[in-house]
Amino acid sequence: MARKGGSALRRARAWLPGLLLVTPSIIAIGVFVYGMLGWNFSLAMTDKHDEVSEGNFVGLQNFVDIWDEPRWHLSVNHAILFTVVFVLGALVLGWFLAFLMEKGIRGEGTFRAIYLFPMAISFVATGIVWRWLMNSGQDERAVGLNRLFDVVGLPQWAWFRDQDWGMAAMAIPAVWQMSGYVMALFLAGFRGIPEELREAARVDGCTEWGVYRHVVLPLLRPVTLSALIILGHISLKTFDLVMAVSGKQIITDVPAVFMWVAVFDFHDPAKGATIASYIVLSVAVFVIPYLIWSVRKERRS
């Protein structure tokens, strides 16, 4: 008996400290992430359209109704345009920077630090700077990039005040901020490809381009996917950058800004919660398949 109790104690000693260590964060995440998510979804299914009323359960009514609003369509379209320009821009630029690094550049460490540095800055600070760089002032009032364009004789542009392509301009600071990070991911990917594989391809008579086309790029697929997931979810919930550059204006409205306006200007908690739910769901569309894929991959290996 005594021996058995002793071994139970010994076993408890093995797992108890670990459990105690993670319990606070499990509870905190349970309450502040999943609990709040659940609360948000339940609020989105009520008719609490002002702060004083109680709110009754109305099911998916709010989720359907919001598609009647022209502003919702506009903000969704803006989010899609922003996502396409931002994700493609950051992937291509990040890949290209990593490619240059990988070709063996002198002082690589310095360049790596320079390109990675923007990621250390908050989107708000980036936004404040780019708000000036992308100022819409033209001719003698031009500042920032428009001044530069004026000097070198390129046509000036209204940037994020352009009715049709303003959201594409809004993605430029985001590309600037995140492409260094994508570069770091790709660089790690490049370095992870054994030199023997390339050598083998070269021996088989592959051109240098062919080595990239048939050996390097396929092996970079997992890295590309990770980068896509990270950029995609940042993009869909973008808020701080837009607020810092343009403020809450319809011309650059995205779902997250619309959510702020719904809560703090319309004083409509249910509508804000509905938009928040859509943002969470759209991010989940990116993240969940990725999680399933990576779990499966782990099992396979």
Next chain:
Amino acid sequence: MRRRWLAGITMAAVLGLAACGGGGGPAAPTGQASGTGGGAKQQVEVFSWWTGPGEADGLKAMKEIFEKQNPNLTFFDAAVAGGSGDKAKALLQSKLQADTPPDTFQGHAGAELLGYIKAGDLEDLTFLYDELKLKDAFPAQLVEQISYQGKIYSVPVNIHRSNILWFNPSVLKEAGVAAAPKTIEEFIAALEKVKAKGKIPLSIGSEWTVTHLMESVLLGSLGTDAYNALFKPGADWGSADVTKALNDFAKIMSYAGDPQDDWQPAAAQVAEGQAAFNIMGDWAYGYFHNPPEGGLGKQSKTDFDWAPSPGTEGTYMWLSDSFTLPKGAKNRDGAVAWLKVAASKEGQDAFNPKKGSIPARKDADAALYTDYLGDALKDWSSNKLAGSVQHGVAVSQPWLASINESVGLFIGTKDVAALQKGLVDAAAANAQ
């Protein structure tokens, strides 16, 4: 190892404090203020969005009077930066919902406060109006427009005018426009003449400045009584008169230059002679006139001039900054003492010349208000009154948000029918 633990705990504690105090900094503990510790100075937390040049100076002038009159109270400035108070209002909202209101907060007098009133966040201030005889000190029409169900919830400290047409006299002369246009038709003709000369006829800023322009065009096209009736129960936003007014607005907007980042660069285009006209509130006067640290340092009547916006002569479209008494204020007596200063002749005469606005009281010292402010004071006592839409007098916050949404969509689509439908829906959903 232990030190790292300590650092972690301290960090968490600091973060927790910062979250609770709302960034109050070292002067945050308003909690102490409620305790009447013998002789200790009590703190009064005054929440506003006055941090810019001019407005912050005015607040400081009022603070000095307050501390002189109340030696046992200290003034705690809880101002949150950001034009027109967007960020301040969002923070205020969270403070009110958490039942930790500031002792007193700034808000635009009128319908903007309705949300707070209906949520039961504000104390009725009728007792203060009776005690200080404020109903005699403020114009009767002002008292009527800020009353809700016979009760008054705020003390207006100043009056701004929103229907001002700012223009550049030399650009007008060059384009052959003799004087400031008096009607909408004259205005459109003048815009056309300026356009022919290759200058920007009308400068415009971010989206809220377009709503600001629209309220002036509605007032100028509909007339004061019809405009005021739009905000009463049963108003008809779908009428043919409103259609005509919105068509005028669309026509005027077709002369607008490229949108600038905010109202200041748009106003500067007029002062610097690139644009002829700009419709903006009278805070633009301070920006034009003040020395270069905060303003443009321009000469009034030569570099820039003003007139009531077209069709609105004889009407003062007003807005007012006011202070309130939230329910559950930590230091209620201190807040009341602050409201007394804000309501007093002395307080208003200290604040307004610096802020570039006129006092709400009728008995202010007229000698302190010169140049534009002299004109404004004269008009304030003689004109009919109309409430501003964009600046919180005529409509509640949700109603304004709906109007801004319709106007924002209109800038993209230029669709007058959709704009009118948006305005009709906004009124139907939010009629007070």
